[in-house]
Amino acid sequence: MRRAKVLYKDKWAGTLTxxxxxxxFQYEHEYYAKKGESISLTLPLxxxxxxxxxxxxxxxxxxxxxxxLDIVQKNWKVNEKDRMGILLVACKDxxxxxxxxxxx
Numbered sequence: 001m002r003r004a005k006v007l008y009k010d011k012w013a014g015t016l017t018x019x020x021x022x023x024x025f026q027y028e029h030e031y032y033a034k035k036g037e038s039i040s041l042t043l044p045l046x047x048x049x050x051x052x053x054x055x056x057x058x059x060x061x062x063x064x065x066x067x068x069l070d071i072v073q074k075n076w077k078v079n080e081k082d083r084m085g086i087l088l089v090a091c092k093d094x095x096x097x098x099x100x101x102x103x104x
Contacts, residue, residue, distance in 0.1 A: 002084055003103040008039050015103060018084045022053040039098050055083045062091045062098065 004016040006025070013036060014027040026049035027036070038045045040058040050056065063086050064072060072078065078085040091100040 002088065004084075004088055005101045005103045006039060007099045007101065008037060009097050010099075011036065013039050013098075016056075016059060016087075016100070018055075022051060023055055023059075023084075024052075025050045025056060025059075055087070059083075059087055059100075062094050062100065063087055064090055 001017060001019045003018075005012055006014045006016055008031075011031065012028050013031050014025055017024045025043060027045060027047070029047075032045060032047055036045065042058050043050060043056065054060075060083055063069070063083060069080070069086070069090075072086060072090045073080055076085075076089045078089060080086075087100055088102045093099060
């Protein structure tokens, strides 16, 4: 199981988890209670967790493409099909309000 801390404007907004059943995203209780902003239109703010058999398109869209993706794969030795692995190593400083950090 791999987990990632999802930050929105440098605040811990939620947790993304990958396990044998697929992917799960849940907003942090404190973030939800303070009526934080949704990280995406496709993941509106809600208390209940989201589940998917594939990486949520919003998170997949954060992954770099082209020559930058090639550099990520070579430097961190991540398979191009390992979308969660790429997300964890390459999306700590994304363009925009959302960033991803590994959660150990």
